[in-house]
Amino acid sequence: MSLKHIIPSKFKVSINQDSCKKCKRCVTHCSYGCLSWNGSEIVSDDDKCVACQRCALYCPGSAITIEENKTLVYPPHGGYPARIRRIIQSQSGTGGVMLSSTGNDLEYRTIFDDILLDACQVTNPSIDPLREPVETKVFLGRKPEKLEFQVDPVNPEKVELKSEFPPNFEMEIPVMVGHMSLGSISFNACKAIYRAVTELGIVAGSGEGGLHKEFYEYKKNLIPEVASGRFGVNLEYLLDTVAVEIKIGQGAKPGHGGHLPGEKVNKLISTTRMIPKGSDALSPYPHHDIYSIEDLAQLIAALKETTRYRVPIGVKIAAVHNVAPIASGIVRAGADFLTLDGFRGSTGAAPRIIRDHAGIPIEVAIASVDERLREEGLREKVTIIAGGSIRYSADLIKAIALGADIGMCSMPVLVAMGCRMCQQCHRGLCSWGIATQKDHLVKRLDVDVATRRFINLFHAWKEELKEILGAMGIDSVESLRGNRDRLRYIGPNPRIADILDIKHVGE
Amino acid sequence: MKALEMPFKADEAVRINAIENDTPLSYKKLNQLIHDEIEKGNKRIILDNVAGQRFIGAALHGDIKIYINGVPGNDLGIFMDGPKIYVNGNSEDQVGNTMNSGKIVINGNTGDVTGLSARGGEIFIKGSVGYRVGIHVKEYKGKMPKLVIGGVCKEYFGEYMAGGMLIVLGLKISDNTIEEIDDQKYGNCLGSGIHGGSIFIRTEDVPEHMLGIGAKVIDLTEKDNKRIQPYIEEFCTYFGVKEEIIWKKSFKKIVPASKRPYGSNYCIDLV
Numbered sequence: 001m002s003l004k005h006i007i008p009s010k011f012k013v014s015i016n017q018d019s020c021k022k023c024k025r026c027v028t029h030c031s032y033g034c035l036s037w038n039g040s041e042i043v044s045d046d047d048k049c050v051a052c053q054r055c056a057l058y059c060p061g062s063a064i065t066i067e068e069n070k071t072l073v074y075p076p077h078g079g080y081p082a083r084i085r086r087i088i089q090s091q092s093g094t095g096g097v098m099l100s101s102t103g104n105d106l107e108y109r110t111i112f113d114d115i116l117l118d119a120c121q122v123t124n125p126s127i128d129p130l131r132e133p134v135e136t137k138v139f140l141g142r143k144p145e146k147l148e149f150q151v152d153p154v155n156p157e158k159v160e161l162k163s164e165f166p167p168n169f170e171m172e173i174p175v176m177v178g179h180m181s182l183g184s185i186s187f188n189a190c191k192a193i194y195r196a197v198t199e200l201g202i203v204a205g206s207g208e209g210g211l212h213k214e215f216y217e218y219k220k221n222l223i224p225e226v227a228s229g230r231f232g233v234n235l236e237y238l239l240d241t242v243a244v245e246i247k248i249g250q251g252a253k254p255g256h257g258g259h260l261p262g263e264k265v266n267k268l269i270s271t272t273r274m275i276p277k278g279s280d281a282l283s284p285y286p287h288h289d290i291y292s293i294e295d296l297a298q299l300i301a302a303l304k305e306t307t308r309y310r311v312p313i314g315v316k317i318a319a320v321h322n323v324a325p326i327a328s329g330i331v332r333a334g335a336d337f338l339t340l341d342g343f344r345g346s347t348g349a350a351p352r353i354i355r356d357h358a359g360i361p362i363e364v365a366i367a368s369v370d371e372r373l374r375e376e377g378l379r380e381k382v383t384i385i386a387g388g389s390i391r392y393s394a395d396l397i398k399a400i401a402l403g404a405d406i407g408m409c410s411m412p413v414l415v416a417m418g419c420r421m422c423q424q425c426h427r428g429l430c431s432w433g434i435a436t437q438k439d440h441l442v443k444r445l446d447v448d449v450a451t452r453r454f455i456n457l458f459h460a461w462k463e464e465l466k467e468i469l470g471a472m473g474i475d476s477v478e479s480l481r482g483n484r485d486r487l488r489y490i491g492p493n494p495r496i497a498d499i500l501d502i503k504h505v506g507e
Numbered sequence: 508m509k510a511l512e513m514p515f516k517a518d519e520a521v522r523i524n525a526i527e528n529d530t531p532l533s534y535k536k537l538n539q540l541i542h543d544e545i546e547k548g549n550k551r552i553i554l555d556n557v558a559g560q561r562f563i564g565a566a567l568h569g570d571i572k573i574y575i576n577g578v579p580g581n582d583l584g585i586f587m588d589g590p591k592i593y594v595n596g597n598s599e600d601q602v603g604n605t606m607n608s609g610k611i612v613i614n615g616n617t618g619d620v621t622g623l624s625a626r627g628g629e630i631f632i633k634g635s636v637g638y639r640v641g642i643h644v645k646e647y648k649g650k651m652p653k654l655v656i657g658g659v660c661k662e663y664f665g666e667y668m669a670g671g672m673l674i675v676l677g678l679k680i681s682d683n684t685i686e687e688i689d690d691q692k693y694g695n696c697l698g699s700g701i702h703g704g705s706i707f708i709r710t711e712d713v714p715e716h717m718l719g720i721g722a723k724v725i726d727l728t729e730k731d732n733k734r735i736q737p738y739i740e741e742f743c744t745y746f747g748v749k750e751e752i753i754w755k756k757s758f759k760k761i762v763p764a765s766k767r768p769y770g771s772n773y774c775i776d777l778v
Contacts, residue, residue, distance in 0.1 A: 010777050050777060086778040096774030229643065230624035234607045235566055235588050259769065274626055274647040275669060280702050280769075284667055288642050289582075289601050289623055298561065302582050302604070305538055306566035352778075427775055 004093035007086060008072040009046035017041055019061040026055035026064060031431040031441055032424070052422040054431035087352075098352040101425035101435070103252055103344045103389065103411060106356050110344075111363035112395045114491025116505060120473040129463075129470035136462055136469075136477050138405055140203070140243060141168035141312035142336040143380045166336065167311050169242045171406065172201030173462045174477050175396055178341075178387050178410035179225050179247065179316070181207025182215075183260055183269050183281075184348030184425065185414070186442040189434045192417060192450035194218035199451075200458050203242045205408075208258065208283060210272040211237050225316075226303065228257060229283035231273040235306075243312040243337065244303050246296070248287070251345025251362070251388035253354045254318030258283035260349075264428055266437055297333035304334070312336035312383070319343060319365030319388065320358075324372035331378045339408065340365050342388025346410050348435060349426035362388045363402060367500045370403025370482055393464040402500060403482040416457040417450040509682045509747065511595045511614040513553075513574050520551035525577065531558040534580065538562060545571060559599065564592050581618075584611050587628070600637070603630050608650060612745050616658070625652035625671070629738070632656045633680055633746045638694070639663040646670030646704060655742045662694030665761070666719065670704040674735055676753060677709050680746055687756075698722035698761045706761035707735055713759045723764040731760060 013034065020042060026035050027042065034048035035055055049066065056064040074082035087098060120126040127134060144163045152158035177197055182190050184207060191214075197204040198221045206224045210232015215222075219241045226233055227247040238244055249255065260269070260281035270277040290296050296315065303313045314337030315330045317323070323340065330338055342362025347355060366386045373379040386399050387408030396407040415421065418432040425435035433445030465477065474480050488505040489497035497504050523540050525532050532540075537560045544552055550571050554563070557577030564573060564584040571590035581600045584592055588607040597615035601623055608627040616634035624643045627650030635658030642663070644652045652671035657680050665673050677692035678685055692710050699719020713724040735758070743750045 007776070047777075083778055086776075090774055090776035090778060094774040094776070096772055098778065099773045099775050230605045230626075233586070233605055233624075234626070235568060235586060238566070238586065270647075274650075275645055276647060276703070279669060282643075282667055282669070282700065282702065284643060288620055288639055288666075289604060298581060301534075302562050302565055302585050305534075305562040306586050308542070351773075424777075 005089040007047075007089050008074070009049065009069050010086075011046060011049040011051050012067050012069045012071060013044035013046055013049050013055075014065045014067070015042050015044065016061075016063040016065070018063075020059075020063040021061045023060060026059055029054045029058050029431060031429045031436075031438075050422040050424050051420070052424070052431045053420050099349055099426045100352040100355050100423060101347055101349050102421055102423045103346045104356050105423065108344075108361070109491070110389065111361050111491065111496060111500075112389070112391075112398050114489060114496070115363075115398050115500075115502070116488045116490050117394075117397065117401070117468060117472070118486040118488070119471040124473045126473050127470040127475055129466035132470075132475070134466040134469050134475050136173045136465055138171050138174040138478060139168040140171060140337055140383050140385075140406060142166040142382065143168070145380060167309070169203065169312065170201075171203065173458060173465065174400060174405065175390070175407040175409065175458065175461065176202055176223075176385060177204035177413055178346070178408045179205030179207040179223075179245070180348070180410055180414075181209025181225075182212055182272050183207075183209045183264065183437070185435055186430075186433055186437060186445060187212070187268060188442050188445040188447050189414070189417060189450065190215065192445070192447045192454060193413060194222065195447070195451045196454040196458070197221045199455055202458070205245065206237075208232075208247060209269070210274060212268070212272045223314075226299075227283055228285070228287045229281060231275065231281060231283070234274070238303070238306055241311060243314055244307060245314045245316050245337075245339060246287075246299055246303070247316045248290070248296075249316065249318035249320075249341065250347060250350075251318045251341030251343055251359055252347035253350040254320050254343075254359045255285065256350060256354050257285040258349075264437060269437060293329040293333050296330065300334045314339060314383075314385075316341060318345070318358075319360045319362055321360060323360065323365045324368040327369040328372055328376055328378060331373060331382045335382060337383040337385060338369070339385040339387070340369060340404075341408075342386070345388030347425075362386055362390075362399065364496070364499055366399055366402045366404050367484075371501060374482075393461040393468075396461065397465060397468050397480070398487065400477065400480050401483050401487050402502075403484070405481055412457065413454055416453045418445065418453075508614070511574075511593050511612065511745065514591065514593060515551045515572055515574075517553065520553045520572075520574070521549045522553045522555060524555050525558060525560060526556040531556075531560065534560040534562055538565065541567075541573070557596075564590060584609065597634070602632075603628060603652075606630075606652070614746070619661075622652060622654050622673075626650055627652055629653045629741075630655070631742050631745055632658075634658045636660050639666055641665045641668060641671075641673040641706075643667040643669060644671040644673070644704065653738050655738050657742065657746060657748075659688055659690075659692045660694065663696045663699055663719070664693055665698045665704075665706045666696070666700055668698060668701040668704045668706070672705055672707070672735065672738070674707045674738060674758075675709060676739075676742075678748070678752075680748060685748060685752055693717065695719075698763075701761065701763045703763060705731075707731070707758045708761065709753070709756050709758050711757070711759075713761065718761065721764050722761050725760050725762060727758050727760050731758075 148162040150160045150162045208227035315335045316339035343359030383405045385406045386404035390409040430436040487502040559580040561580035566586045567590045568588040575594045585604040591610040598617045600618035602621045606625040606628045613632045619637035621640045638661045655674045696719040
């Protein structure tokens with residue numbers, strides 16, 4: 001008795017046998033077992049195709065076409081898209097929780113796309129960023145509430161800064177790479193990211209997976225994460241870094257823990273996470289030493305003691321309904337930076353039900369947290385880092401204008417390195433060598449090329465940031481922060497504009 | 508109460524008083540004093556009048572021994588890597604939180620989540636412990652955390668346990684007498700989500716309904732007895748217990764029922 005439904009394949013692979021050179025390169029490149037050689041020609045098992053494009057792009061004869069399967073459509077129904085029917089069919093066969101990866105792929109409206117930027121005309125002259133200085137630097141960490149100076153009584157020209165300055169990290173551009181652990185992505189992908197952020201003068205998150213010994217040299221540009229599983233957390237991991245982050249939640253799976261299955265814990269992962277080979281790595285849903293804001297304050301204090309007050313300590317939460325009061329509590333608990341991760345944030349593996357249906361958009365979260373912290377006089381105590389759907393520089397600029405200090409993103413970095421967003425990270429078979437631990441796949445990712453592409457991307461973002469700042473007549477990105485007057489709403493729901501506290505176009 | 512033996516000569520050590528003008532020092536100040544002494548090269552430290560100051564021993568490493576008179580606060584020895592801490596009194600929650608290696612000996616009781624996520628080191632507790640103790644302890648290579656508890660433990664003992672060894676003796680150890688605690692020696696949901704390591708409880712029986720999800724109970728082998736013996740012996744040395752008293756009763760062992768308890772929980776079909 002087979003309980004499994006026969007489900008139509010999602011994609012259709014066609015091989016043009018005339019232009020096929022029979023080199024079988026596609027069979028080697030296909031890591032999902034879709035293509036094979038039957039003795040005389042290449043054949044495709046369409047059920048296994050995930051449209052990762054690897055075979056088609058590496059085919060010397062351009063003989064492979066991948067299309068959405070239109071040969072067998074689901075009978076149309078407005079309320080039951082094929083996707084929902086497929087989920088029901090899969091689950092009635094397996095009885096399992098649907099796994100997924102990358103970010104939420106449902107077509108919710110992206111608020112960033114409903115926001116327009118202002119520019120200068122006549123009365124407030126714009127700045128030419130190619131010839132005049134436009135500052136893109138930002139500082140990660142708590143700022144003093146006010147500055148006090150000591151004036152020398154004999155020589156009043158001699159003025160010294162009296163206020164103590166809390167630890168801050170200087171970033172060349174206001175964007176960091178989100179937390180992706182070694183495990184969720186490959187060694188080569190990690191290495192490319194760490195090398196690039198070091199060269200760019202920005203930071204990357206370590207993710208909850210510890211830090212491989214070979215990556216210690218990049219610690220000056222890394223933020224290690226202390227998550228509920230405490231994997232790989234030891235003194236070497238925590239000390240001499242940019243900052244330390246306590247991970248409470250992740251935008252792609254708010255309220256969820258983590259589960260790295262034992263078969264993925266190979267030698268490399270075992271040494272970084274500091275667990276035996278082949279054992280499951282379960283991250284508990286909550287931190288079991290944090291059941292309240294007071295408990296969170298305690299772990300923040302413990303990390304400050306541990307790092308001897310030398311680096312900022314922050315907290316990452318997923319953007320959920322009551323994000324503003326939670327954020328206020330976190331700042332009162334002593335966090336020097338607060339990372340907000342929106343509901344479109346990415347993941348290497350998460351239950352689809354949570355990825356697709358829990359949390360709130362980052363745009364709203366930034367605006368409401370920024371507003372609340374201003375009202376309570378707490379805003380300058382904390383650096384707000386916001387991520388979870390920053391796709392390109394336009395989103396970054398809008399996030400900052402809504403109230404974030406620094407943007408955070410992961411997907412654009414992976415796409416720059418070669419990711420096609422086939423959403424199969426959780427299977428560990430990434431044909432591009434990014435979300436996999438299989439040696440023969442990992443080595444497909446050329447670290448030098450990936451590093452370069454990533455640097456190019458962020459270089460382009462930096463230039464675009466300067467362009468838009470110049471056009472707005474703003475000479476420093478810090479002056480754009482929370483400058484919502486330079487935004488207008490053009491979407492269908494003015495209530496969103498109210499919540500974002502931005503005017504409608506035409507106002 | 509009989510004092511814990513000092514593991515070094517008092518005159519070799521520096522003394523820090525945790526109270527100044529009848530007011531306990533802040534944890535920040537006390538820990539700064541400890542760090543200052545270590546920076547000066549002092550590796551034997553006695554802390555007097557400790558009254559709930561948190562994070563003592565946080566992130567210390569190397570050959571350091573600290574003897575504490577009083578009651579240290581939460582997170583004693585958090586992230587510690589190597590030092591030995593002796594507490595002549597009770598201790599609060601989260602003793603040995605995420606400890607990498609080292610030793611903590613408590614001449615009394617400790618609170619909840621003792622040994623949280625420890626990766627190595629040893630914790631010996633004369634008395635009893637609170638809830639969710641030994642949660643998510645794990646082992647790696649030569650490192651294996653061990654907790655020996657003289658008294659009893661509460662609910663969710665060894666939750667998410669991924670490695671290491673938790674031992675519960677069920678004894679009430681006083682200066683002159685040692686009594687068996689006949690009541691419950693452990694709470695329910697014992698070893699809930701355990702997927703590595705082992706829990707040893709000195710009791711005749713662990714009924715099925717007290718076990719957590721994914722845990723099962725088995726008898727000890729001769730090899731198991733040999734494995735736990737050195738830690739029991741060490742426990743007895745600290746708290747002046749004759750070892751034969753311990754072995755008068757046998758233990759039960761709680762281990763994972765399956766290596767992959769959640770293996771079939773997920774579906775990866777392409778939708």
